[in-house]
Amino acid sequence: xxxxxxxxxxxxxxxxxxxxxxxxxxxxxxxxxxxxxxxxxxxxxxxxxxxxxxxxxxxxxxxxxxxxxxxxxxxxxxxxxxxxxxxxxxxxxxxxxxxxxxxxxxxxxxxxxxxxxxxxxxxxxxxxxxxxxxxxxxxxxxxxxxxxxxxxxxxxxxxxxxxxxxxxxxxxxxxxxxxxxxxxxxxxxxxxxxxxxxxxxxxxxx
Amino acid sequence: xxxxxxxxxxxxxxxxxxxxxxxxxxxxxxxxxxxxxxxxxxxxxxxxxxxxxxxxxxxxxxxxxxxxxxxxxxxxxxxxxxxxxxxxxxxxxxxxxxxxxxxxxxxxxxxxxxxxxxxxxxxxxxxxxxxxxxxxxxxxxxxxxxxxxxxxxxxxxxxxxxxxxxxxxxxxxxxxxxxxxxxxxxxxxxxxxxxxxxxxxxxxxxxxxxxxxxxxxxxxxxxxxxxxxxxxxxxxxxxxxxxxxxxxxxxxxxxxxxxxxxxxxxxxxxxxxxxxxxxxxxxxxxxxxxxxxxxxxxxxxxxxxxxxxxxxxxxxxxxxxxxxxxxxxxxxxxxxxxxxxxxxxxxxxxxxxxxxxxxxxxxxxxxxxxxxxxxxxxxxxxxxxxxxxxxxxxxxxxxxxxxxxxxxxxxxxxxxxxxxxxxxxxxxxxxxxxxxxxxxxxxxxxxxxxxxxxxxxxxxxxxxxxxxxxxxxxxxxxxxxxxxxxxxxxxxxxxxxxxxxxxxxxxxxxxxxxxxxxxxxxxxxxxxxxxxxxxxxxxxxxxxxxxxxxxxxxxxxxxxxxxxxxxxxxxxxxxxxxx
Numbered sequence: 001x002x003x004x005x006x007x008x009x010x011x012x013x014x015x016x017x018x019x020x021x022x023x024x025x026x027x028x029x030x031x032x033x034x035x036x037x038x039x040x041x042x043x044x045x046x047x048x049x050x051x052x053x054x055x056x057x058x059x060x061x062x063x064x065x066x067x068x069x070x071x072x073x074x075x076x077x078x079x080x081x082x083x084x085x086x087x088x089x090x091x092x093x094x095x096x097x098x099x100x101x102x103x104x105x106x107x108x109x110x111x112x113x114x115x116x117x118x119x120x121x122x123x124x125x126x127x128x129x130x131x132x133x134x135x136x137x138x139x140x141x142x143x144x145x146x147x148x149x150x151x152x153x154x155x156x157x158x159x160x161x162x163x164x165x166x167x168x169x170x171x172x173x174x175x176x177x178x179x180x181x182x183x184x185x186x187x188x189x190x191x192x193x194x195x196x197x198x199x200x201x202x203x204x205x206x
Numbered sequence: 207x208x209x210x211x212x213x214x215x216x217x218x219x220x221x222x223x224x225x226x227x228x229x230x231x232x233x234x235x236x237x238x239x240x241x242x243x244x245x246x247x248x249x250x251x252x253x254x255x256x257x258x259x260x261x262x263x264x265x266x267x268x269x270x271x272x273x274x275x276x277x278x279x280x281x282x283x284x285x286x287x288x289x290x291x292x293x294x295x296x297x298x299x300x301x302x303x304x305x306x307x308x309x310x311x312x313x314x315x316x317x318x319x320x321x322x323x324x325x326x327x328x329x330x331x332x333x334x335x336x337x338x339x340x341x342x343x344x345x346x347x348x349x350x351x352x353x354x355x356x357x358x359x360x361x362x363x364x365x366x367x368x369x370x371x372x373x374x375x376x377x378x379x380x381x382x383x384x385x386x387x388x389x390x391x392x393x394x395x396x397x398x399x400x401x402x403x404x405x406x407x408x409x410x411x412x413x414x415x416x417x418x419x420x421x422x423x424x425x426x427x428x429x430x431x432x433x434x435x436x437x438x439x440x441x442x443x444x445x446x447x448x449x450x451x452x453x454x455x456x457x458x459x460x461x462x463x464x465x466x467x468x469x470x471x472x473x474x475x476x477x478x479x480x481x482x483x484x485x486x487x488x489x490x491x492x493x494x495x496x497x498x499x500x501x502x503x504x505x506x507x508x509x510x511x512x513x514x515x516x517x518x519x520x521x522x523x524x525x526x527x528x529x530x531x532x533x534x535x536x537x538x539x540x541x542x543x544x545x546x547x548x549x550x551x552x553x554x555x556x557x558x559x560x561x562x563x564x565x566x567x568x569x570x571x572x573x574x575x576x577x578x579x580x581x582x583x584x585x586x587x588x589x590x591x592x593x594x595x596x597x598x599x600x601x602x603x604x605x606x607x608x609x610x611x612x613x614x615x616x617x618x619x620x621x622x623x624x625x626x627x628x629x630x631x632x633x634x635x636x637x638x639x640x641x642x643x644x645x646x647x648x649x650x651x652x653x654x655x656x657x658x659x660x661x662x663x664x665x666x667x668x669x670x671x672x673x674x675x676x677x678x679x680x681x682x683x684x685x686x687x688x689x690x691x692x693x694x695x696x697x698x699x700x701x702x703x704x705x706x707x708x709x710x711x712x713x714x715x716x717x718x719x720x721x722x723x724x725x726x727x728x729x730x731x732x733x734x735x736x737x738x739x740x741x742x743x744x745x746x747x748x749x750x751x752x753x754x755x756x757x758x759x760x761x762x763x764x765x766x767x768x769x770x771x772x773x774x775x776x777x778x779x780x781x782x783x784x785x
Binding site for chain 1: 357361362363365366367368369370374471472474477478479543547550553557560561562563565568570578579582583588592595603607608609611612613614616707709710
């Protein structure tokens with residue numbers, strides 16, 4: 001290969017750097033005052049159309065997370081018309097069986113009289129130090145009771161004391177879930193309503 | 207095809223009627239070769255039958271039958287399916303002859319098999335532990351070996367449900383009391399002699415070189431804490447002046463025995479663990495594993511899932527290559543400006559992964575018989591915009607920015623040359639192999655999934671130097687974009703999962719080798735199932751690890767500063783290398 005070291009390659013490369021440098025100002029001027037610390041600005045900066053500065057000034061600015069984003073799991077509870085909380089979890093144990101690092105611990109409730117299992121968890125623990133955020137628990141829960149959270153700021157000073165979450169720490173209302181994952185929530189609600197209707201139809205037919 | 211296989215079978219069995227028998231167990235394939243005749247048979251397989259590329263070496267501990275089996279997967283560098291041959295050995299004092307004289311690429315793999323499974327390879331010149339240290343007791347992938355935080359033979363553990371009162375394993379099984387050392391080993395008084403053996407292995411080479419002027423050579427340790435090694439990787443170089451005479455890679459600083467964890471896991475639980483191998487290309491890692499298990503299960507994903515898999519795998523290749531180029535430039539001293547230009551594009555790809563799978567890097571997206579979920583609303587448009595508009599433009603810009611740069615060229619042209627013969631012999635794969643003039647791409651050589659439907663060229667360059675290993679990544683990104691444009695255009699509708707998603711999949715007994723052309727090369731998963739919920743053997747053929755076998759050959763004769771550039775051009779990831 002003939003080597004031609006005339007410096008033209010470097011110059012062309014520097015042309016690219018210069019272009020990108022100018023582009024930075026171009027976008028800043030076009031979006032004057034709106035490019036930073038605004039919602040539209042942030043989503044424009046991280047979109048395919050952006051030309052200038054790409055970075056987001058965390059924690060002052062935060063990237064919006066997509067609906068499917070998953071961090072640690074939480075438990076969903078329903079609230080009935082009397083304002084009482086009802087766990088969706090039936091302590092069937094599928095999530096703790098499917099969990100790859102085995103960080104989910106469940107104590108099943110037993111009826112004190114008969115000794116038979118009652119479909120609600122007495123205790124529910126997740127060791128978030130061990131959780132690998134894979135989302136398999138939420139994917140395979142048949143009762144839509146465990147879901148993946150969007151809250152990713154979990155830093156604590158003392159992990160030994162704080163990072164095994166108990167049921168109280170894990171439980172969040174269904175409204176919170178509907179808020180962070182609207183499309184999933186709508187799909188699941190429809191599916192459950194259909195299943196209930198089909199069951200009722202079958203019952204009345206049978 | 208069947209006829210062809212039958213003919214080959216006849217050939218090998220007829221030729222060595224006393225040494226070779228077909229493996230007739232249900233779910234298994236290939237041949238059983240006796241240890242005494244292994245060298246003879248392997249020579250025949252390479253020279254007469256043309257299987258010149260030995261891709262994978264590993265072993266399986268069949269504890270109930272009280273035997274070990276060393277498993278070899280050989281391929282033709284012109285393409286086609288594998289020839290699998292196995293050597294049964296007793297569990298006590300397992301010894302087989304080393305194939306290093308026939309396939310030099312087995313070097314690191316045989317050391318790994320010795321280290322993790324305790325199979326001795328007679329005739330290997332440097333059979334030391336490679337991933338573990340000298341104070342390690344036993345061989346961890348043997349089935350009767352238990353890890354320090356041992357809980358049970360297989361997951362799910364019974365303590366978790368229904369009486370799951372949470373505790374941390376380290377409180378019940380405290381570290382220090384759960385570790386065994388080899389007989390006569392005291393960690394407090396131990397003085398590392400491992401390095402003496404390491405340095406001796408260097409001198410072995412240098413003593414062969416005769417020089418007219420007597421000079422003294424110097425041993426230089428690069429890493430493990432060195433910014434150019436992309437993680438905790440170390441290599442020891444023996445230099446004379448600045449010229450490298452001998453080099454040895456040292457690894458295992460990030461070792462976590464991924465394969466043992468994998469054998470404790472159920473089949474499904476392994477998918478998120480594969481994300482953590484090559485953490486820059488988790489989608490491809492999922493792909494290979496899922497293909498391997500699907501071979502055993504005999505399921506096929508629906509059309510749409512096949513397309514989504516290809517789209518994600520190719521996006522992964524682009525994001526990996528673009529990152530590799532950026533980091534390569536870092537290694538050359540262009541500190542972070544090119545890297546950040548590259549990371550911008552990778553960022554947009556990761557945004558897509560996040561929207562689709564829920565996580566930017568630990569995607570956990572593929573499932574047996576499909577993918578975990580369909581594209582959410584708006585994502586298709588995003589992908590379209592990226593592969594048709596932004597990425598082609600940006601790759602051209604990157605090309606213009608770097609390719610003709612005189613500094614890059616003078617640092618990389620003719621540096622770290624690997625000839626095609628060496629590249630095949632050392633079992634290198636992926637961009638390293640193809641930059642040396644061997645047009646071997648598994649997507650073409652042994653097509654999997656639906657790659658046979660797409661129109662693309664196998665990128666190949668012929669100088670085998672670091673510059674070509676840079677060029678080939680640019681070219682592969684362009685080819686990936688071609689595949690993506692076709693896949694995005696043709697993406698059919700329909701379900702993305704075959705049947706109902708199950709958390710306990712039934713995997714019939716047998717063996718399978720699933721391999722994909724990952725961004726770094728051939729990523730293979732050798733899986734042995736015995737009908738139980740956990741894999742009996744789970745082996746990862748890691749491209750980063752095996753590409754390093756050729757590292758010394760690339761470096762010898764170059765200057766010490768070039769090792770950094772050469773290592774950067776191989777593109778290693780320590781998560782996969784150390785497993």
